[in-house]
Amino acid sequence: MIEYLIAMLAVLLGIYAVAFKDNLIKKVMGLSIMSNGIHLFLISIGYRTGGTIPILKDMDIASFAQLAVDPLPQAFVLTSIVINLSITAVALSIIILVYRQFGTLDASKIRELRG
C-alpha cells in the first residue's frame, strides 16, 4: 500500500501546481508532474515481486510467464508519455503567443486583460 503513496503524492503535487500557481509555465509543469505521477502509479500496479523485464531472453516461455513483470501497463505508459509530450508542446506554443500578446504570463492578469 505504501508503495503507491509516492505516485499519489506526485499527482497531488501536480494538481496543487496547476490549481494554485499563477505563472502559466508553472501550470504546464504541474501538468507534466501530474501525468508522470500517474505513469509511476501505472507501472507500480504492474509490478511483481522479484519480476524481470518482460523481454524473453534465453528462458523458456513457461518460467518467463511466471517471472516477468506485467507488460500491459507499460504499453499504456508508452502511449500516455507521447500524449503528454504533445500536450506540453501545444501548451508551450500557445504560451509563447500569450506572452507576446499579453506581455505577462500571470494567469490572473491575463484574465483581466483579455478585454
Place this chain on the structure above:
Amino acid sequence: MIYGFYAVGVFLASAFLTGLVSIKSDKYVPHIPIAASLVAVLLTAITLPRVFFWGAVRMQMEEWVAPIGISIVADTLSVTLALITTIIAFLVLLFSYRYISRNSAKYYSLLSLMFAGVLGILYTGDIFNMFVFFEVLSVSSYGLVAFYRNRVSLEAGIKYLIMGSVATSMLLLGVAMLYGVAGTVNMADLALKLPSIGGIVPAVALALIMAGIALKAGIFPFHAWIADAYEGAPSPVSAALSGIGIKAGVYAMLRVVFIVFNAPAVVLDILLVFGVASMLIGALLALGQDNLKRMLAYSSVSQIGYIFMAIGLGTALGTAAGLLHIVNHMIIKSLLFLSAGTVLWKAKSTNMKEIANTVRTTPLMTYSFLFGVLALAGIPLFNGFVSKWLIYVASFEKMPLLTVIALVTSAITLAYGLKAFYAVFLSNEKAGTKVVMPLSMKIPLVVLIVLVIVLGVVPQIGIWLAEMMSGSLDLSLYTGVVLG
C-alpha cells in the same frame, strides 16, 4: 463487419491527405475532407439498418479474442450518434469552405482529426482506447480554439488546454485504478468482473472517471471553460465542438455509468443533481450575456443539464428522453452556431448590440436563427419539443418539482433566445453591409432547418429512435455481444 467504423479511418486519411496536398496547391485542400465526410455519412448509413434490425455488432481489431485485443462495438446508440456526427461534420466542413481563407490546410486537417476522435470514442469498446480518442479529440480542438491568434482565443485556448488535460489525466488515473483491481480494460469484461470486487477502489475509480468526463462535457461545476472556448474559436469550430465534441463526453459518461458500473442508484442521483444545477445556472448565465457566442455556449451547458437530469431519473422513459434530447440538441445547436456564424462573418464584434448596426441580415439567416431558438425552447412543431415533452412527462412521474424547474428553464431559454433574435435580427433594417452568403453556407442551414422541422412535425421518428437507443444501454445485451 462494421462499415461505420471505417469512417474513423476515412477521416484520418483525409487529415493526412490534406497535409500532403497542401504542398502543391491550396486550391484543392477543402475538397478532400468534404468528400471524406460524405463517404463517412454513407458508411455509417450502411451500418445503421444492419445494427437496428439485427442487433449490436462486435468487431475485434486483428481477430484477437475479446478481452485480449481491442473490441469495437456498434450498437443502436453509437450508430445513431455516429450518423448524426458525420452529417454535422459534413455540414460544418461545407460551411467553412468559404469561411476560412488563410491556413486552410491545417484547419481542415485538425477538424477532420477532431471528427475522427469523436467517432473513435463512439465505436470503441475499451476504456483505455476511449482515453486515447478523448486525447485525439481534445488536442485537435486545442489547436482549433486558438486558431485566431488574438487575445480572446489565445486565453481561451490555454485555459481550455489546462482544464482539458487535467480532465483526461483524471480519466487515466481512474482507468489505471480499474486495471489495478480488475486486471482488464475491456468494458464488457470490466462489467462482469467489477461486481465481484469489493472495497472502495471501483467507487473511487468511477468518481475519478466521472469527474474527468464531466469536465469534458462541461457540467455545472466545471463549465468555466466552455464560454471562453466557444467565444475564441471560429464559428464552424464552435458549432462542431458544441454539436459533437460535448456529445462525445455525454456518450462516454453514459457508456461508463450504464455499462461498466451498471448504473448504481447513487450515481444516478448525482447525475440528477448536477443536471438540474447546470440546467438552471446555464440558462441564467445565458440570459445575462450580451455576447452572442457566449450566450449560445451557456445555453449548451443548460441543455446538457437537461440531458443529465433526464438520465438521472433512472426510469426507462427518462433515459429514452435524455437520449433523444442528445440527438435533438446536436442538430439545434449546430443550426444556431452556424447561423450565428453567418452573421459574425462580416461583423467585427460578437456583441449583439454592435452586430445589429453593422450587418444587414438575409431572410435565410433570420429564419434559421429563429427556428433554432424555437426548437431550443421546446416549442411544438420543432424537434426540441418532442424530447422536452418526454422529459417533462418522465420527470413528472418521479418528482413534480423537477418538471416545474424544467418548465421554468425552458421559459428562460425562450427568453434569452428571443432577446438575441430581436437584438441581432429585427432591430437593423437599414444600416450595415449586405452579407452575400455563398452557396456553401446556405446548404448547411437549409439542411439543418429541414431536419429540425421534420423531426418536430413527425414525432414518431424521434420516439422510435429513443426506444431503439435506450435498448442498447442494458448490460446483459452488451456483454453478450462483446464476449460472445
Place this chain on the structure above:
Amino acid sequence: MDLIIKTISRVLFPFVLLMGIYVAIYGHISPGGGFSGGAIIATSFALLVIAYTEGDVEHRFTKEELVDIKAVSGLILVILIISMGFAWRLELLKTQTPLVLWSGGFTPILNVAGALMVITAIVTIIYALVKE
C-alpha cells in the same frame, strides 16, 4: 552558440543517431522500440537544430517540407496499421526463425514506421519552437 558547442554537437550527432537507429530497429528483441528509438534519433536532430539555430541547418529543413514529411509518414503508418488488421503477418512469421533481426513478422516494420512518425513530429515541433 559559440564554437565549442557547435563542434561537440557536430561530433556527437552521428553516435546519437546510430544508437537511436539501433534501438528502433532491434525493438522486438532488445528493450526500446519504435517510440524510444524515435525519440533518441529526434534528440540527435534537436542537438543540431539548437546548436546551429542561425547557421546552416536552417536551410536544410524548410518548415513546409517538414510538415509534409510528417504527413507522408502518417500515411505510411495508417496504411500499415490498417493492413496489420488483416492476418497477413501470420504467413510472414512462419518463414522466420525467432530472436534474429528479421524475425518479428510485422513488428519491426511497424517499429520503424512509428519511429519515423515520432522523429518527424518531435523535430518539427522543436524546429518551430526554436525558430520562433
Place this chain on the structure above:
Amino acid sequence: METRYVGLVSLVIVAAFMMLAVAGLPGFGSFQQKEIATYYLENSLEDTGSANAVNSIVWDYRGYDTLGEETVLFCAALGVFTIIRRRFSGPHHKDDL
C-alpha cells in the same frame, strides 16, 4: 483570497479520496487478477514473433491505440504549426472575431 481556501479544501478532499483508493488496491508485488497479462507473456512470441512483450502489445495486440496515439502526435505538430505561423498575423484578422 478565499479562492485559495476553497482550492486547498478541495485538494485535501481529493487527497483523502486517493489515499482511500490506494489502501484498497491489491498488494504491491502481488500478481492476482492478471489473466490477460499472463496471456500476453505466454504467447506474445508465437503470436507476434517479437520477444519484447511490451512491443508486441503496443504494435500488434493493441495497434489501434498506437494509431490513435500517432494521430495525437500529428495533431500536436499541426497545432504547433497553426499557432506559430511564420507570417504572424498579429491582433487583426479578417475572418471572424
